[in-house]
């Protein structure tokens with residue numbers, strides 16, 4: 458299998474950079490349902506643009522290239538140990554070339570292995586089959602959406618939905634609740650895989666396996682096919698919208714699988730995947746290791762456009778160009794760092810801020826550190842970006858390869874204190890933050906800016922220069938990168954006046970969830 462390593466390398470690159478055809482069509486379908494001038498509509502336009510940029514530049518669609526997970530079927534007699542070595546080599550090469558972010562972190566020491574290898578990374582499931590070819594499937598599922606996976610043990614009492622019993626209707630309630638609880642934090646609109654039955658481990662495995670189904674397939678089990686259709690018809694009524702901005706589209710896909718369970722257990726496991734639904738597969742010739750076929754339709758040539766005419770394109774372009782948006786009542790405000798308290802206090806939820814100047818990345822390790830240490834740079838009036846970029850170094854220095862936001866809520870225990878301690882004026886991330894941060898924004902004079910999750914190429918292009926880096930010992934994603942940006946756009950979703958779009962959308966969707974309380978499948 459001389460060429461197997463190259464084949465796996467090509468599979469990784471394709472998966473990370475080119476969103477498959479069926480996924481693109483689902484995004485396009487969602488776009489068609491959303492008014493373009495709304496926050497969700499504009500976010501979808503950015504997402505569509507990002508998908509095109511990633512393909513063109515052969516760079517990661519999202520900076521979080523996830524936990525590389527392979528499901529492999531081999532003919533009897535193939536040496537799986539050799540295959541594993543080739544996969545590891547391909548992973549290391551893809552990481553070196555900026556197609557994967559170094560994502561394997563020692564859970565006790567926090568050390569990043571730097572090459573995506575380590576205990577439990579990558580995940581490789583082998584199975585034998587009586588076919589002649591090797592079937593290799595790969596999913597790159599990021600950490601933010603992984604955190605929104607959820608497992609229910611039935612019977613249960615579900616918030617807003619009441620009793621969920623051990624039947625199809627109970628399962629229906631779990632799935633709707635799963636979409637609701639994810640809000641925008643897993644970069645909605647998402648795709649969900651559901652596993653009914655099994656134990657806690659195999660239930661989740663089954664849920665993840667559903668993500669390997671094609672978006673447009675039809676479930677062969679009639680009851681489950683009906684359930685999938687029902688969820689697709691109704692989940693959008695929750696009003697969560699793109700990135701949790703509120704809107705018409707909250708779910709792009711739903712696939713449900715079933716397996717037997719123990720008499721005492723009834724698990725419904727839900728794997729939530731963000732819109733950046735990166736999975737591909739190849740059929741490999743076992744004698745040469747060459748790719749014979751791709752298992753999912755390529756995204757190349759498949760438009761993420763919503764089919765609306767050119768005229769409405771121009772309207773959006775005009776909105777982008779800086780006029781105030783009549784549909785959302787928001788303004789567009791250009792700010793340069795460091796930012797004054799007065800400028801920040803003049804912002805309101807819904808305003809679009811276009812930033813220029815220096816910003817500093819900081820995520821989990823940095824926030825913990827800053828609680829009881831000084832910062833290496835002056836953060837007065839500064840902007841902190843919750844971001845773990847993909848970076849590459851050459852003779853000229855560091856280059857940003859992908860740099861979208863990470864889920865901010867993880868910093869909730871620290872953020873308010875850090876804003877006050879260092880005089881920070883704006884925090885950029887995604888998914889919003891909680892009451893502690895909101896209070897600090899109000900007291901100190903700060904805003905939370907929501908960037909579009911997964912739009913890693915779109916934001917990388919706004920970063921003009923890497924000024925410096927601190928804390929490389931935290932690993933590339935966790936280091937504090939000092940970045941010069943120009944035209945970096947994000948939406949104010951929490952302001953200095955106590956307003957939070959996230960709190961509003963969550964409350965509103967909680968109310969909408971109750972409409973699904975009555976039994977549907979009897």
Ligand SMILES: O=C(O)C[C@H](O)C(=O)O
Nearest residue numbers: 521599600601845863864
């Ligand atoms: O780790 C990241 O960069 C992002 C993560 O996938 C997230 O969604 O929070």
Ligand code: SF4
Nearest residue numbers: 519599601644731911
């Ligand atoms: S940042 Fe968003 S798009 Fe990227 S992996 Fe996380 S959830 Fe997915």
